[in-house]
Amino acid sequence: DPAIRGKDRTWRCNVRVDPGAGGAGMVFKVDENCEGGFNCWLGGTHGAGGLMLYRNGGPGKSGQALWSSPQDKWHYNEDLVLQAETRGDQVRVTLFKDGGDAMVAQSPWQKTTPEEADRDGYLAFHTWLGTVEFWGFSGESQTPATQAAPPEASPALGANWLTKGDGKWEWGNDDHTLLRQTAKTDSASCLNTSLTGVVVGEGRP
Numbered sequence: 001d002p003a004i005r006g007k008d009r010t011w012r013c014n015v016r017v018d019p020g021a022g023g024a025g026m027v028f029k030v031d032e033n034c035e036g037g038f039n040c041w042l043g044g045t046h047g048a049g050g051l052m053l054y055r056n057g058g059p060g061k062s063g064q065a066l067w068s069s070p071q072d073k074w075h076y077n078e079d080l081v082l083q084a085e086t087r088g089d090q091v092r093v094t095l096f097k098d099g100g101d102a103m104v105a106q107s108p109w110q111k112t113t114p115e116e117a118d119r120d121g122y123l124a125f126h127t128w129l130g131t132v133e134f135w136g137f138s139g140e141s142q143t144p145a146t147q148a149a150p151p152e153a154s155p156a157l158g159a160n161w162l163t164k165g166d167g168k169w170e171w172g173n174d175d176h177t178l179l180r181q182t183a184k185t186d187s188a189s190c191l192n193t194s195l196t197g198v199v200v201g202e203g204r205p
Contacts, residue, residue, distance in 0.1 A: 007117050011084045012100070013125075014136035015042070019076040020184070021130025022046050026082045027056050027189070029121035034059050034164050034189045037121050040084040040093040043128070044068070047076045051095040051105040059126075059164040060187040069095070069105035080104075081136070089117045124191040127167060127181045135178045137192075157190070164189040 011028045022043070029037030035058035044050040050069040057063030073095060074080055081096040090109040097104055125134050154161040156170050157179075163169050167188020172178030181188050 007086060007088055009086050011040075011082075011123065012136065013082055013134055015080050015082055016078065016133045017042060017047075017074065017076055017080075018131040018133075019047065021076075021132055022128040023049065024128070024132040024134075025126045026084060026134075027124040027126050028084050029086075029116065029119050030056060030124050030191065031119075031121065032162075032191070032193070034124050034126075034162075034191050036119070037116070038066075038084065038091055038093075039063060039126065040082045041126075042074045042080070042082070042095070045071045046129075048072045049074055051093060051107070053091070053093045053107050053110060059189045066110045067093075067107040069107070073105045086112070086117070089114070091116075122191055122193055124189055125179065125181070126187070126189045127185075128187060130184055131180070131182050133172060133178060133180050135172075137177075137179075154190070160192055160194040162191040162193065164191065 013026050015024055017024050023041060025039045025041035027037060027039045037056045039054040039056045041052040041054055042049060043052050048071060050071045050073045053067045055064035081100040083094040085092055089112050091112050092107045092109045094106040095104040096102060154163045165188040166185040167181045168183035169181050169190045172180045
């Protein structure tokens with residue numbers, strides 16, 4: 001599917017940040033150690049921060065900041081949509097609300113390296129200092145990644161999921177469409193080795 005493979009791709013997911021958390025993000029084009037790629041991140045002021053684009057530094061690392069919106073763009077207990085896009089050797093991120101209908105913030109296109117542009121990579125989710133829910137990634141977006149999947153898997157989530165850090169990841173429903181990080185830990189990452197793109201579902205399950 002050219003919409004979720006190759007250099008011109010789009011990733012989207014829904015996210016809700018719980019009160020007290022410091023931030024959350026969708027990390028894409030990462031390797032099997034959750035390193036490399038980019039982070040579409042809700043950070044800054046806790047509960048009233050901005051959308052940010054980072055070169056991902058890996059679990060527990062801040063990475064390289066490429067762009068940041070003004071503050072007061074996201075808030076606790078809001079149902080938001082994160083979107084990341086690559087077009088050739090460029091990347092940008094966008095934040096939406098109202099189910100993806102209203103754009104809140106969008107970065108300009110940022111230059112990527114040839115290695116970053118060529119990597120299919122994996123998809124991961126990351127939280128900071130609190131609990132967060134992610135949903136909207138569906139079975140329709142599951143395509144085989146180009147790298148071999150690592151052997152260690154999360155028993156709570158299934159064979160395609162790996163966890164990094166001290167987080168506690170679990171499914172929020174029987175359909176495995178709502179993903180929760182429930183530990184109030186500094187840093188938690190969750191890597192999927194089969195999702196190379198994400199589509200937005202019809203509201204929170």
